[in-house]
Amino acid sequence: MPTAIFERQDQARMRTWMLIGVFALVVAGLLFLVNTLLLFMVHPQFLPGLSAPSGQPAQLSEGIADARGLMTGFSLVLLALMGGAMLRMVLRLRSGGRVIAQDLGGEPVKADSDDPGERRLRNVVEEMALAAGVITPGVYVLREEPGINAFAAGLTPADSVVAVTRGALDKLTRDELQGVVAHEIGHIVNGDTRLNSWLLAIVHGLEAVAIQGTIYMSVPRHGRGSHRRAPGVTRDRDPHGAGTLAFGVSMYLLGLLGVFCSRLVKAAIVRQREWLADAAAMQYARYPEGLAGALKKVAAGRRLGSALLASRRQEVSHMLFAPGLGFADAILPLLSTHPPVEERISALEPRYRSWELDDVRQRMNELMQQRQAERQRGEPDIAADAMEDTGDESRVPSALRGGPLNDAVLLSTLAAAGQAETLGLRRNRAELVGVARPLHDAATDPARVRSLAVYLLLADDVEARRRQLEEVTATLGDAVHADVVALLAEYGRLPTPAHRLPLLELALPVLTDLPEAHRARLLAAVGRLLRCNGGPRDVHEYAVSRLLQLQLMGDNGGDAGEPMPMHACMDEAALVLGLLASHGCPEDPEGAYQAGMAAMLVPSPPSRQVPDAWIVPMTRALNTLAALDADGRQNLTRGLAAAAAHAGEVSVAEAELLRVIVVALHLPVPLILPTDAMSGVSGEASAEAE
Structure with a gap:
């Protein structure tokens, strides 16, 4: 579907x-x-x-x-x-969404957290966001909540967060936690967080x-x-x-x-959305036993298994993964915001029987003791756990791995948005972070991530780079300037084009957790850096700056408004498709453009017109296209897939432009890497290992 x-x-x-x-x-x-x-x-x-x-x-x-x-x-x-x-x-x-998380006592989970459970949670959220093709949401933990629960909140995917209780971290296995997080990511993808x-x-x-x-x-x-x-x-x-x-x-x-x-x-509306989120969790995690196991542990705690202690639990009861009001949920079934837990388990495991819960309670108590010992030791290193192989890598879409492209591959990734295969996802993530260790460490370190963002925008020209570094000192301070210089010295050169998009994807979740003042100063610095080089001038500079704006400030031109059919914004669709064809297939842009229009079933497509000064029109076009209705968005996605597949491979510029398009239009599409990205990453990682 x-x-x-x-x-x-x-x-x-x-x-x-x-x-x-x-x-x-x-x-x-x-x-x-x-x-x-x-x-x-x-x-x-x-x-x-x-x-x-x-x-x-x-x-x-x-x-x-x-x-x-x-x-x-x-x-x-x-x-x-x-x-x-x-x-x-x-x-x-x-x-x-962080406002709601903070109201309930939630605290952000930092990338460098020394708590193994919190590091595990952050890795799982990143993996499920990658599988669903959405911007990685902020990650919060409710440290004072012993029940098993979670929620997603936010008006848009760019400002959404996923919050999980301490009880869930202590009582759930990794697969069960993955099922819960996938359920919450499903709410974000389905648009439920805005409704909530x-x-x-x-x-x-x-x-x-x-x-x-x-x-x-x-x-x-x-x-x-x-x-x-x-x-x-x-x-x-x-x-x-x-x-x-x-x-x-x-x-x-x-x-x-x-x-x-x-x-x-x-209650009537939200109960139906819970069934949809459970279905989405199975698509993203590809392991229904994980979600079913989490629900069994909720049921094993009877009415208090998922109850919250926060005084404002009634206000957010409709946002939660499981009923959060304890015994109050059973008083008036008509007001219950969730289907009965037993029914949700049976939908995932038709052979489920309630007598299984005794064994579930015993295993849960044993796991809680292990988690407590784990926290005291500060071990294990969850990085290895997060990247372990879960299956045959051949099941990962080759669009994600950087292999040769054709219509079938891209349509499985783009047109089936939100339903990408995730078997082998952790291995793919391990390869993704296999870029040079100094850059990877900077992208995941809250103290250095702004330096990494600046580093990605440095000019090749030495004089322009000198002016940019002066602007860094003026806007972000001496410490960031020194760290950027250290990255240059440590790595020895600017990042290869194929590594820029993976590095940015790693850095964005960490940047989102920074204080608002730091994020605002970074965006101001980005603007000044680009002006030093007369930009943004190319796809790379536009992609980095626009993705930062979309992720850090949710800058999408305002509310999309009423859904519009494709014919109402055909000029904007033609501009976006024409730009993608020009950058993805420079030897035959007209052929790529016509392939995209044919896939969109446009009988008399407008002629391809790509202005020299394309950046402002592109941004305006994406803001307009964000209001497309379901049929229009699906047709546009098919057009993008056909145009991108026309050349048989994805170039760096095409991958960067595709990422901006899918993020700006809130299309749940996994990260698509340039065709040569993974080979470059793997080779560099091997060289470092030697």
Whole structure:
């Protein structure tokens, strides 16, 4: 099902709009009930005689007209209250998924962590992101949470994070942890993290009504102290504050009713997305026993196996890998945000029986003791564990390994986005990091990763490089300047073209974990470095700078907006395809372009036009194409695959341009390396070993 990923992303977007529609209906119902309450508080004489046979309807109409101004004003206040609460939450969430992780007590996992479990987690997240073809998300651990749980959060793949509890690190094997992480990566790929963020904001807005009700309930009801009365209720009408108390209780109950309705809708939507994420986990990890094993350990802990201790666990319950509310999840099944754990296990292992859980508990306790001893020793070295072989390397798509290309190979990697084979992934990752040791160490060291990013943009011209190093001192300081010079001296030369993309891919997750001020200064320095060399002038400089912008600041030109069909942005698609054809097949760019258009089933394709100053138009085109609907994105992906395969191999420039395109369009496509990349990497690694 090559279009499955794109369809699921569109479904998530449609469900977001459906959710907003349901929210509007709930708000309208709340306004009606609150205004009815206000009417009877201002005109209590209507309460006992609504069913009176004569005169009452006319009096009621007069009462409504009399209270119309009050009801309108209070409705606006209530809308502002809910809208303001939603807006505050949305603004917080725009800072990225790390905000939610930090609210729950999460801490970032550093690349140089001395905790073996955390290093294992970071390696697994990188592997699953590589398998799914998404930007590696930030990695967080909830160190005070003993239950087995995890979540993904973020408005876009660029600002997403994956957070895992300490209990999961201590109680799960590597394969089980891989299944859990693959499930969370599936949420990112399917667009669920954006949907979940809107759910969080909407429930927060409705809870504001209940909170306002508690304010009215808590004000003094006796004496002369300054206290807030219900709208339209004067001291003469309510000398003891009873009306204000009643109004507060009513608002509180109405707010709870709104929250209940929203959570009911939330649970119905999220339960279906959990099944999809389980299916995605099997695609990425290729080992259903791992995910099933993790769920068995959750079930072995009964209702507390995945429970969270954090005070804000209710807010994020819909984001979690497994139910996080403990026994509260069993009270109202309709409000449960997850399918029953036993049903999820049975879907993965049809022969599962509950009596297996006794053995699971015993093995889990033994593993916890091993993990505790492991932490005390600070061993083993997880680098070897992360790179061990898991199968036949021939099962890895040759597009990932740098082998010869054809339509079938690229279509299995590009057109079947998000479904790439991952058997042998760890060996492929080992080869990927087999570049020269000084560069690899710098790319994975938080203290040196900015130096590596600068190093990738240094000019070949000696004079231009001297000016660039001066800019490094001015923007990033003497320490980074000295480290860049040390890299040059240690490695002896600039990185080979085939190594630049793998090095950047290794560095991006580490760069994402840097403080925001450091990331902003790095991007400013990148701009100044390129201007020193009159750039960005070529694909390499554009690719590095644009990937840094997309990863570090989520700079994709804003919200993509409503999905658009391909015919609405054919000019932009033609520009992107034409540029890819020109750089990937310079000996026959027209042939590559026409092959791409034919794969997209365009009957009368526009002529290929590639402007000399292509960088700004390319960025604008990608921003527009980010709004393509599922069919349009699938067609564009097929066109890219056909154009790239036309020459029979992937050049360095083509690989870099492809990476920018798939990241900018949020296409879940694994990293595609230049055809000669792996041979160069392996050769250099062998030379170092000697």
